[in-house]
Structure formats: structure tokens, C-alpha cells
Amino acid sequence: MSEKILEVKDLHVSFRTYAGVSHAVRGVDFYLNKGETLAIVGESGCGKTVTSKAIMGLLAASNTDIKKDGESAILFQGENLLNYGEKQMSQIRGKRISMIFQDPMTSLNPTMKIGDQIMESILIHQKVTKEEARKQALHMLELVKIPNAEERLKQYPFEFSGGMRQRAMIAVALACKPEILIADEPTTALDVTIQAQIMDLIGELQKELEMAVILVTHDLGVVASVADRIQVMYAGKIVERGTVKEIFYESTHPYTRALLNSVPKIHTNNKEVLYSLKGTPPDLINPPEGCSFAPRCEYGMMVCRKKYPEITRFSDSQECSCWLYHPKADTAGLPEGMIRRSVK
Amino acid sequence: MEENVKMNMEDFSLTDDLFVRVGTEGLSGEEIGRKSLTYWADVWRRFRSNKLALLGMFLLIGVVVLLFTGPLISGKDYQFIDASLKNISPCAEHWFGTDDMGRDLFTRVCVGGRISIYIGLCCTLVMFVIGALLGALAGLKGGLVDDVIMRICEFIGNLPYLIIVVILSMVMGRSLFSLVFAMSLTAWVGTARMVRGQILQIKEQDYVQAAKALGADTGRIIMKHLLPNTLGIIMVDITMSVPGFIFSEAFLSYIGLGVKPPETSWGALASAGQQQLMFYPYQLFFPCLLIVLTILSFHLIGDGLSDALDPKLRQ
Amino acid sequence: MAEKDVLIEVKDLKKYFKVGKNAWLKAVDGVDFKIYKGETLGLVGESGCGKTTCGKTVMGLYDATGGQVIFEGTDIHSLNRKEKKEFTKRAQIIFQDPYSSLNPRMTVGDIIGEGIDIHNLYKGEERAEKINELLEMVGLNKEHASRFPHEFSGGQRQRIGIARALAVEPDFIVCDEPISALDVSIQAQVVNLLIELQEKKGLTYLFIAHDLSMVKHISDRVGVMYLGNMVEFAASDELYEHPIHPYTKALMSAIPIPDPDVEHEKKRIPIEGEIPSPINPKPGCRFAARCRYAKDICRQDTPKLVEVRTGHYAACHRAGELNDI
Numbered sequence: 001m002s003e004k005i006l007e008v009k010d011l012h013v014s015f016r017t018y019a020g021v022s023h024a025v026r027g028v029d030f031y032l033n034k035g036e037t038l039a040i041v042g043e044s045g046c047g048k049t050v051t052s053k054a055i056m057g058l059l060a061a062s063n064t065d066i067k068k069d070g071e072s073a074i075l076f077q078g079e080n081l082l083n084y085g086e087k088q089m090s091q092i093r094g095k096r097i098s099m100i101f102q103d104p105m106t107s108l109n110p111t112m113k114i115g116d117q118i119m120e121s122i123l124i125h126q127k128v129t130k131e132e133a134r135k136q137a138l139h140m141l142e143l144v145k146i147p148n149a150e151e152r153l154k155q156y157p158f159e160f161s162g163g164m165r166q167r168a169m170i171a172v173a174l175a176c177k178p179e180i181l182i183a184d185e186p187t188t189a190l191d192v193t194i195q196a197q198i199m200d201l202i203g204e205l206q207k208e209l210e211m212a213v214i215l216v217t218h219d220l221g222v223v224a225s226v227a228d229r230i231q232v233m234y235a236g237k238i239v240e241r242g243t244v245k246e247i248f249y250e251s252t253h254p255y256t257r258a259l260l261n262s263v264p265k266i267h268t269n270n271k272e273v274l275y276s277l278k279g280t281p282p283d284l285i286n287p288p289e290g291c292s293f294a295p296r297c298e299y300g301m302m303v304c305r306k307k308y309p310e311i312t313r314f315s316d317s318q319e320c321s322c323w324l325y326h327p328k329a330d331t332a333g334l335p336e337g338m339i340r341r342s343v344k
Numbered sequence: 345m346e347e348n349v350k351m352n353m354e355d356f357s358l359t360d361d362l363f364v365r366v367g368t369e370g371l372s373g374e375e376i377g378r379k380s381l382t383y384w385a386d387v388w389r390r391f392r393s394n395k396l397a398l399l400g401m402f403l404l405i406g407v408v409v410l411l412f413t414g415p416l417i418s419g420k421d422y423q424f425i426d427a428s429l430k431n432i433s434p435c436a437e438h439w440f441g442t443d444d445m446g447r448d449l450f451t452r453v454c455v456g457g458r459i460s461i462y463i464g465l466c467c468t469l470v471m472f473v474i475g476a477l478l479g480a481l482a483g484l485k486g487g488l489v490d491d492v493i494m495r496i497c498e499f500i501g502n503l504p505y506l507i508i509v510v511i512l513s514m515v516m517g518r519s520l521f522s523l524v525f526a527m528s529l530t531a532w533v534g535t536a537r538m539v540r541g542q543i544l545q546i547k548e549q550d551y552v553q554a555a556k557a558l559g560a561d562t563g564r565i566i567m568k569h570l571l572p573n574t575l576g577i578i579m580v581d582i583t584m585s586v587p588g589f590i591f592s593e594a595f596l597s598y599i600g601l602g603v604k605p606p607e608t609s610w611g612a613l614a615s616a617g618q619q620q621l622m623f624y625p626y627q628l629f630f631p632c633l634l635i636v637l638t639i640l641s642f643h644l645i646g647d648g649l650s651d652a653l654d655p656k657l658r659q
Numbered sequence: 660m661a662e663k664d665v666l667i668e669v670k671d672l673k674k675y676f677k678v679g680k681n682a683w684l685k686a687v688d689g690v691d692f693k694i695y696k697g698e699t700l701g702l703v704g705e706s707g708c709g710k711t712t713c714g715k716t717v718m719g720l721y722d723a724t725g726g727q728v729i730f731e732g733t734d735i736h737s738l739n740r741k742e743k744k745e746f747t748k749r750a751q752i753i754f755q756d757p758y759s760s761l762n763p764r765m766t767v768g769d770i771i772g773e774g775i776d777i778h779n780l781y782k783g784e785e786r787a788e789k790i791n792e793l794l795e796m797v798g799l800n801k802e803h804a805s806r807f808p809h810e811f812s813g814g815q816r817q818r819i820g821i822a823r824a825l826a827v828e829p830d831f832i833v834c835d836e837p838i839s840a841l842d843v844s845i846q847a848q849v850v851n852l853l854i855e856l857q858e859k860k861g862l863t864y865l866f867i868a869h870d871l872s873m874v875k876h877i878s879d880r881v882g883v884m885y886l887g888n889m890v891e892f893a894a895s896d897e898l899y900e901h902p903i904h905p906y907t908k909a910l911m912s913a914i915p916i917p918d919p920d921v922e923h924e925k926k927r928i929p930i931e932g933e934i935p936s937p938i939n940p941k942p943g944c945r946f947a948a949r950c951r952y953a954k955d956i957c958r959q960d961t962p963k964l965v966e967v968r969t970g971h972y973a974a975c976h977r978a979g980e981l982n983d984i
Contacts, residue, residue: 018386018390043842043845044842162706163933191705192705192870192871192910192913192914192915193909193910193913193930194705194933195915196913196927199915218842218843218844219843219915220843220917221843221914221915221917222915224915224916224917224921224922225915225919225922225923244919245920248917258844259843259844260917262844262846262847263872263917264847264850264872264873264875264876271854271876272876273851273854274850274851274876275847276847276850276851277844277845277848278798278848280812280814280845294368295368296368297368298367298368299365300365300366300368301363301365302362302363305366306362326363328358328360328363329363330363330364330365332365383763383764549759549760550754550755550759550760551759551761553715553754553760554752554754554820554823555762555773556720557718557720557747557750558747558774558778558823559743559744559747559748559774559778560773560777564777569762572764572765573762573764
């Protein structure tokens with residue numbers, strides 16, 4: 001039942017900047033099963049958006065380098081997308097893999113009617129008449145629960161409110177019933193009540209269209225109800241991955257723990273000091289030697305500053321890159337869940 | 345669980361002392377790795393990487409140096425008339441030849457060029473001062489002040505420019521001053537509109553609000569916040585305006601409304617050369633060449649600057 | 660109690676913006692509240708509910724259309740120029756967007772020192788020392804003073820904004836969504852810093868946010884705003900444990916909880932549609948159009964904010980019957 005639809009192998013992406021080469025993604029491996037929701041979680045600048053843009057082939061060529069030799073590959077149903085040219089990618093983009101963005105205002109064309117934007121995507125990828133495309137567009141708007149779809153079809157993006165725009169963008173993205181939807185911070189710009197509506201909508205559409213979803217976000221709270229698996233990224237690498245339950249209840253990487261703890265619980269006492277991560281993520285032009293999280297990790301050891309840890313596997317689905325799971329590691333004072341996982 | 349821990353140690357021996365807990369000791373996690381780069385240093389870096397803009401800059405420097413040292417090198421006076429040396433083609437003695445009165449053309453092109461560039465710079469300065477001031481005032485104050493200034497702009501902007509110049513030169517006489525006055529009278533309108541637009545945009549930024557919340561008065565807000573943030577755009581406008589004025593001056597001199605003899609400028613030289621075009625084409629060619637080179641270099645610099653200042657192109 | 664001195668009293672505050680002929684955007688439409696010395700008052704609501712406008716009007720950045728903001732006995736909108744400048748030393752503001760709130764052409768030192776310069780508090784050596792002290796207070800170091808804002812991350816910039824506000828040693832700070840634009844992991848840093856500073860310096864905050872869990876964490880009392888009106892007001896624990904207004908209830912249930920089991924079992928109270936336009940709002944309860952308990956009376960009369968329980972105010976016609984009070 002778990003058929004891999006997408007597999008990313010050893011993805012490296014770097015940007016040339018004035019200060020030097022910034023290694024935004026440094027060797028990322030993961031896969032996506034048919035119909036599942038995979039969440040990529042991490043702070044801004046951790047490479048999560050770059051990873052999803054690399055899959056879509058949306059990175060500007062002028063200053064970007066993507067490693068293409070060796071093991072590196074983005075396999076979409078067996079085809080390596082890294083070897084695709086712009087023309088081949090445009091056959092995939094919007095038709096078989098779609099993406100929605102944080103800010104709907106910048107990804108909808110302000111001078112085009114919503115209906116025309118949905119139809120455009122249908123007309124490019126499918127051999128249908130204009131009338132048929134219009135019908136499909138109408139159906140899409142109804143699917144994303146925009147009231148008065150018939151009238152809304154003729155309106156421009158500025159006539160839509162924030163949440164409606166996000167729905168319209170989802171309608172554009174899903175017009176051709178893609179196999180994979182990449183949602184990049186789809187609710188960050190929205191209010192909580194609207195956020196809940198949009199997340200529910202994505203979940204429903206996923207079932208209806210049998211899509212796989214990659215959900216990119218910095219907020220673990222959003223992920224809890226929708227994701228099947230979660231992978232946590234830090235400084236261009238995946239530091240931990242596992243099923244939702246494994247990540248929320250038995251996370252092993254100090255960074256995942258920190259992310260989970262920094263969200264205030266509704267039941268904690270007021271004004272109690274929240275767990276907070278010190279400092280900021282490293283500059284990827286000169287990433288620190290060893291584990292990039294070491295400068296902010298309260299359990300850091302000497303070895304963390306010297307060498308990047310190997311992957312430790314805990315189950316079929318959960319693995320983590322951290323020196324704390326080395327037999328020699330100092331586990332005193334670790335949270336209980338982490339001690340249980342360590343080897344002594 | 346032991347077998348799950350796959351550790352690959354090649355040349356790296358994991359001694360016990362490596363596993364001593366050190367936490368974040370000695371590492372702040374707040375360090376900024378990149379070297380500090382001020383805004384203008386960054387602009388200069390990007391400008392420098394633009395080959396064409398750099399070429400324009402060297403071209404301009406070359407032209408300016410030529411204009412000021414040329415007469416010294418040639419050792420001739422631009423007004424010296426030698427009736428025996430009329431209309432000589434370019435040669436070792438007279439690099440650009442001589443004109444119909446036997447004056448050395450090279451020296452005349454240099455001296456005339458100074459006047460052309462001087463007029464270009466003066467007009468730009470006047471345009472910038474009036475335009476930026478009124479534009480900033482309109483953008484910042486809004487309301488009635490804005491309305492009045494913008495109506496004045498529209499009125500002046502719609503006046504036929506050539507007629508004004510003709511009338512002014514009749515009223516004030518033909519002089520450098522009246523020329524500069526006439527040309528900049530209408531030109532500041534564009535600058536004012538542009539600065540107003542910029543100010544309107546920047547005034548809504550949170551940092552201006554923050555300054556207000558800290559009790560800053562209008563003067564401080566203009567000097568510390570609004571001007572520094574519009575300076576980039578204004579600089580591009582300036583570099584793009586200078587060639588326009590040089591061109592206008594050339595045109596006015598060409599139709600006889602510009603500088604008065606014995607003073608000369610590129611426009612006046614071109615006008616004189618045009619009468620001799622059939623027999624002595626070089627007399628038209630050299631002033632025109634200098635005009636083209638100068639205008640080109642200003643445009644290249646302006647393009648480079650606007651690219652360097654564009655935040656979207658920043659990497 | 661002695662510590663319950665009122666610092667700011669907001670009375671029937673109104674702020675309208677003219678958006679066309681006979682069209683008024685009623686951003687804040689008759690809001691009353693008091694802020695006591697040393698406490699944190701939270702204001703929550705969706706975007707467009709008027710919370711930011713309310714904060715900026717309280718700060719005097721906007722002129723009020725009606726009502727009063729009384730700071731230690733005087734209405735701040737009746738101050739003359741000199742008094743207004745004095746007031747800016749007492750009350751400060753922290754902005755939402757860490758990118759547009761710092762002037763890109765100024766060094767961090769000059770940004771923080773701006774208040775010091777405007778009010779001539781310190782000069783030369785002393786000024787530099789004070790700036791270093793402020794930088795350290797917000798977890799940065801003195802090397803950062805000569806750098807420019809674009810070299811910092813969002814969280815660091817927000818802390819620079821806090822240092823700027825603290826430079827004039829204010830008593831009262833309006834925090835206008837200071838964490839909304841930050842990553843979750845960095846939000847805690849900023850909130851901890853704000854709480855720590857409050858304890859050290861006895862600051863009073865008006866904390867505006869749409870993130871309900873953070874507001875609850877930092878605030879003593881919380882007001883919920885909807886379309887320019889205050890719909891509910893209570894001590895923060897009381898509000899979160901026993902919300903009364905249907906809007907507050909829906910808002911609470913929409914908070915995502917970082918726990919998959921709880922999240923799967925949770926019954927969300929759905930709230931249809933989106934916040935309507937605040938331009939020329941209809942009479943009656945502003946929430947009526949989206950409220951599933953709305954009756955005819957809700958569409959005719961605007962409910963007043965009344966004390967439903969001790970210290971717990973709500974503006975809902977049906978508050979009593981729906982909550983068995």
C-alpha cells in the first residue's frame with residue numbers, strides 16, 4: 001500500500017552570493033508515499049522552502065547550483081526530475097505536481113480574473129474546449145467551498161479576502177488534479193480561524209483527489225492534526241524524522257524537543273519562563289563544523305563541534321542524527337524519553 | 345538496539361573526552377559570520393561587478409580629464425584666430441583640424457565641452473534642489489500643500505518648453521544664467537513627482553512611525569529617515585538627467601538660442617560645423633563624437649546604478 | 660490594593676478612517692478599558708478587528724475620532740507639542756514587522772540611540788555605554804552596534820526594536836503583534852525577554868496579537884476584539900477556561916494544539932465565512948452574521964459589554980442563556 005511516488009536522494013542546493021557560496025540544502029534524502037501527508041518542519045532559512053522549490057524546478061538558474069552527479073536525484077515515479085529541461089518540467093509542474101505558497105497575493109495574477117487563471121492551467125495541460133474548462137473551473141471553485149462560485153469566477157483577486165484568495169490559489173493549483181501538492185506555509189499569513197478552515201480543506205481535498213501532500217511549515221502545532229510523517233530540518237539537513245506520534249511523543253533530537261517545547265501550552269502557568277532556543281540558526285555560508293545545532297544545544301558535547309553525527313535508526317520510520325545516541329554519550333540530565341532511546 | 349547504531353569512523357577516533365558535555369559554552373549562537381557591509385559599500389560592490397557601468401565610469405573620467413588638460417597639452421588658445429590656417433584637416437599640429445576662422449578645433453572642443461558639462465551639472469543641481477524640496481514637502485505634508493504643489497507641477501509640466509526658453513532668452517538676454525534658468529524651470533517637475541512618490545511610500549514604513557513614537561520632529565524624520573532612503577533613487581535620476589541637459593543645451597545652441605560667441609559649447613561647435621559639412625565633415629564629427637561619448641557614459645553609469653540600487657537584484 | 664493604580668484609562672475610544680464619500684471605516688468603534696500599573700493587557704482578534712489601530716491610537720500615533728485616552732490623569736490627545744514629546748518618553752511601541760521597523764540606512768547603534776538623541780539623554784561616552792547596555796539587555800553584544808539591520812535575523816531584529824523602545828526608559832509599551840512575524844522557536848525568546856524586562860523594570864504592556872496561546876501566556880487580562888468592538892474581557896485564565904462569547908469560543912477551539920491525540924479528538928467549533936468589512940457596518944451585534952446562535956435581537960441592537968461574572972465582561976445578548984449563568 002505504501003508506494004513511493006517521490007524520492008529525493010542526496011539533494012544539494014547552493015546559492016552564489018557576494019559573501020560566498022551559501023549551502024542552503026546539504027544532502028537531503030526522503031521519500032513520499034502515495035496519498036500520505038509529509039510535513040517538513042524547521043525555522044526560516046533551514047532549507048525547507050528551497051527543497052520544495054527544487055522539486056518543482058523553480059530555482060533560478062542564474063545563481064543556483066544543484067548537485068546532479070553521483071547519487072543525487074529527485075525521482076518522480078522513476079523519472080529523475082533533475083535531468084529534465086524547462087520544457088519537460090512545465091509538463092509536470094501544475095499538472096502532476098502543484099505548489100501553493102504562503103502569500104496568495106503574489107502567486108495570483110492581479111490583472112486576470114480568477115476563473116481565467118484556473119482555466120489557464122486546465123487549458124495548458126488538458127485537451128479540452130474552453131466551455132469544458134470553464135465547467136471544470138467552476139467545479140474547482142465549488143470544491144474549495146467558495147460561495148457564489150459562478151459570480152466569483154468573473155472577479156479579480158483584489159475582490160477576494162485573504163482566506164478566499166488562499167482558496168482560489170488552491171483551486172488553481174489543483175485544477176489538473178495533481179498527484180503531489182506541495183503546500184509551503186499555506187496558513188502562516190492567515191488568522192487562526194481561517195487557518196483551521198484551510199487546513200481542513202486541504203485534508204478533504206487530499207482524500208477526494210487522492211493526492212500526496214508535502215506540508216512545509218515552521219509551526220509544529222499546525223502539523224499535529226494533518227501529517228502522517230514529519231521530518232525536521234535544521235541548517236540544510238534533516239535532523240530527525242518519524243511518524244507524527246513518534247515526533248510528538250518520542251522525539252529524539254534536542255532540536256525537535258526544543259521546537260515542541262517552545263510552543264506555550266494552554267495549560268501552563270502564566271508568565272512562567274517558556275522554553276526557548278538561544279541564538280539564531282547558523283549562516284549557511286560558513287556552517288559550523290560538526291553538528292550545526294551544537295552552538296544552540298544545551299546537551300552539546302565536544303564531539304558535536306568536531307564531526308557531524310551519523311544517522312541512528314530507532315524504528316522503521318524514526319531516525320535521527322545526534323551524538324547523544326552514541327554508546328559513549330553523556331546522557332545525564334536528558335529528558336526521560338530521550339534516555340530511554342539511548343544505548344548504554 | 346546496539347546493532348542499530350551504525351557509526352562510521354574512518355580517520356576519526358571517538359575518544360572519551362570528546363563526549364564531555366559542554367553545552368553551548370563558548371559559543372554564542374548569535375554570531376554573524378559575514379563581514380559587515382554598509383549600504384553604499386554594497387551598492388559599490390554591485391556597481392563594480394557591472395562591466396558596462398564600469399566602462400561608462402572610466403569613459404566619463406577620461407572625457408572630463410581630456411576637457412581640462414586638453415588645452416594645456418595642445419598649448420593653444422581657443423579664441424586665437426590665425427587667418428592663414430583656415431579649415432585645416434586633422435594633422436599633427438592641429439589634432440582635430442581648425443575651423444573656418446583658423447581656430448584650433450581640439451582646444452575649442454575641450455573648452456566648449458567644459459561649458460556643456462557645466463550647464464548640464466548646474467541644471468541638474470537646480471532641478472534636484474527645487475524638485476526634491478517641493479516633492480518631499482508635498483509627500484510629507486499632504487493635504488492642501490500637496491494639492492497646491494502638484495497643481496503647480498501640472499501647470500509647469502504642460503507649458504511648451506521651447507517657447508519658454510525663447511521668451512526667457514528674449515527677456516533676460518542670452519547668457520549662461522538665462523539658459524540654465526530656462527532649462528531647469530521646467531525640468532524639476534519630474535523630480536518633484538518622483539520624490540513625492542518615494543516619500544509617500546517610505547512615510548508609511550514602521551521605522552518612521554517608530555521615530556514619531558520616540559518624539560522625533562519633522563526635520564529629524566526628513567534628514568534621518570526619508571532622505572537617506574530616497575537618495576539612491578535620486579542619484580539615478582541625477583545621472584540620467586545630466587545627459588538630457590547636455591543634449592538640450594546642444595540643441596538650443598544649434599538653433600541659435602544657446603551660448604553667445606566668443607563662448608562656445610559642443611552645440612555651438614556642431615552648429616558651426618554643420619555649415620561646413622559638405623567640405624569639412626570633421627568639423628561636425630568631433631563635437632558630435634564627444635557629445636555621444638559623454639551621454640553614453642552617463643547613461644551606462646545610470647543604468648548600472650539603478651541595477652545596483654535595486655533591492656530585488658540583491659543576492 | 661496599592662498596586663492596582665490605573666496607568667491608562669481608555670474611554671469610548673473611536674477611530675474612523677474616511678475611505679470615500681459617506682463611507683467610514685470604523686476601525687475602532689467605542690472601546691473602553693483600563694490598564695493597571697505593572698500588568699499586561701492582551702488584545703486579541705483576527706486581522707481587521709481594529710486591535711492594531713486601537714494600540715496606535717492609545718500611543719497617540721493616530722488622532723482619535725472620539726473618546727479619550729487618559730494617561731495618569733490627562734488625555735493624551737489634548738497634549739501640546741512639548742507635553743507630547745514628554746509623553747513619548749513614558750510610552751513606547753514595538754512593531755510587528757521586524758523588517759520594515761528598522762531604518763535600513765542606520766546602524767543598529769544609531770537605531771537604538773535614536774530616542775537618546777531625540778531627548779538628549781546621554782552624550783558621547785555615556786551614550787555608547789548606554790547602547791551597549793541595551794544591546795546586552797536584549798541578548799546581543801556591543802559588536803553588533805556598528806552593523807546594519809539587514810545583517811540580522813528576524814528574531815534579532817525584533818530584539819533590536821525592543822532595545823530601541825527601552826532606550827528612553829518608558830513605563831508603558833504597546834507591543835503591536837511583536838511575535839506574529841517570527842518563527843515559533845524564536846517567539847519564545849522574545850516573549851521571555853518581554854516578561855523578564857517587565858519584572859525588572861516594572862513595565863506595563865498592551866500586548867496585541869492574534870496568537871491566542873501566547874497572549875494567554877503573557878497577559879494578566881485579555882480583551883477580545885471583533886470588528887472594532889470589544890466582545891469579551893476577563894482575566895486571562897478565566898477567559899480561556901470559561902469563554903462566554905460565541906466568537907471567543909470559536910477562536911479558542913481553532914488554536915492548533917501540538918499534540919496529535921488531542922487534536923484528533925478535539926471538536927472544533929466551526930465558524931463560517933470571514934470577518935466582514937468594517938466599512939459602514941450594519942447595526943446590531945457585529946458578529947451576528949457569522950454566529951450560529953444569532954436571533955432577531957442580535958441583528959437589531961448592539962449588545963453592551965456587561966459584567967457576566969465577577970471581572971468577566973461579555974457583549975452578547977444571549978450570554979446568560981447560552982452559558983447557564
